Amino acid sequence: FYDEMLSRGIEPTELAKKPLIKLARNVGERRLLKALLESPETEKLTTLHAATAARMLSNRAQAFIAEYDVDSAKSQLEQLLMYHIPKDTRAVPFSPGYSVGSADIKIPLDFTRTREAFFIYTRSLYESIMRIYIIRRRANDAHELLDDMRRTIYLPPTRMAYNWFIRFHAKRKNIQKLHEMHDMMLQDGVMPDEYAYTKFITSCMYHPNPSRLQKLVDTATRRAYFGAKDEEHEPTVGLDEPEGVHSSGLPDVPRHITELANIHNIVYHPQACTRFYKSMFLEHEADIDDLRSEKCQPNAHIINSVMCAYTMLEKPVLVLREFQRFVRYQHRLSPHQRPPDLMKSIIPVAHIFKMALDAARVINNQWMARKILAQMDVWGVRLPNPISKEA
Structure with missing residues (x-):
């Protein structure tokens, strides 16, 4: 049907392209997908057609993400941010459910040109790119996008997006980062769920496997060695492993810890564990000393x-x-x-x-x-x- 439409000289609309993009992605039709993405329709839109551009650019960026082309998806996001925010302030009558990584953002047709719809499309695109960054262990890039999103749109990040960051840092025992994520969630009014609090609390007390611990010690030993050769200058960041695709993301170890037996003093964080635990009861408005309470x-x-x-x-x-x-x-x-x-x-x-x-x-x-x-x-x-x- 699409080929027949083109042969008759009918220009396909974005509404017709949306299911084609999804289908081409699922069945692996790369050439069709490339042809659909190269459509110059968004160039006809002025900066006042923000909601329409948001829907089109979001769909196109989601297709780029399916192709693992994050740079192209990010360019679509930067292009989207240049449009004027719509003035229609009606609220979408339900919480839109969407599948991250796809173009299925369910917004009623009557509300697609509203201010909130524009931000929902934008947030979906932000979070899809952040997810790819986290999967590729590019935590710094993901955090930059998260900060930019919190400054740009008034909608808070979804709980699912926060859980991606929490899982990433909990696995690496980055307790300071977990404190930052917890504070961000409270500032944005996103209440951590049971999964988030489980990661917060258990990450403070779980024991990493010996290979990870040995890697911590080796890094500290290397920093201490280079620091001893040049005591006038602190070891530079370049002496450590770069924050790239293969970085473990594990926290730093003080220089004086050069043996595996001494690392247990910094592996466990009981104070942070009890702090997260008390915060969980506080968020549920429950008394921690009341054993009969069913709130938490x-x-x-x-x-x-x-x-x-x-x-x-x-x-x-x-x-x-x-x-x-x-x-x-x-x-x-x-x-x-x-x-x-x-x-x-x-x-x-x-x-x-x-x-x-x-x-x-x-x-x-x-x-x-x-x-x-x-x-x-x-x-x-x-x-x-x-x-x-x-x-």
């Missing part, structure tokens, strides 16, 4: 990390408080059977019981220790390192 119900991974943090801070009473919160929540989920979280999180649950037993021994609370052991028998929990029931 942490999962097993969060409880495991928080109990580990309180153990490192030598606060056994708070360790037992979090254990009781976990048991109450699991009883609330499954009052008459084994909770499903025990099947999905066997190792974290075993560590939770082990830390609770250790805390009960520290404060010499034999009644609590017997209660913990009885609960283990009911749920069939096996400790990672067997402990005698005489404890």
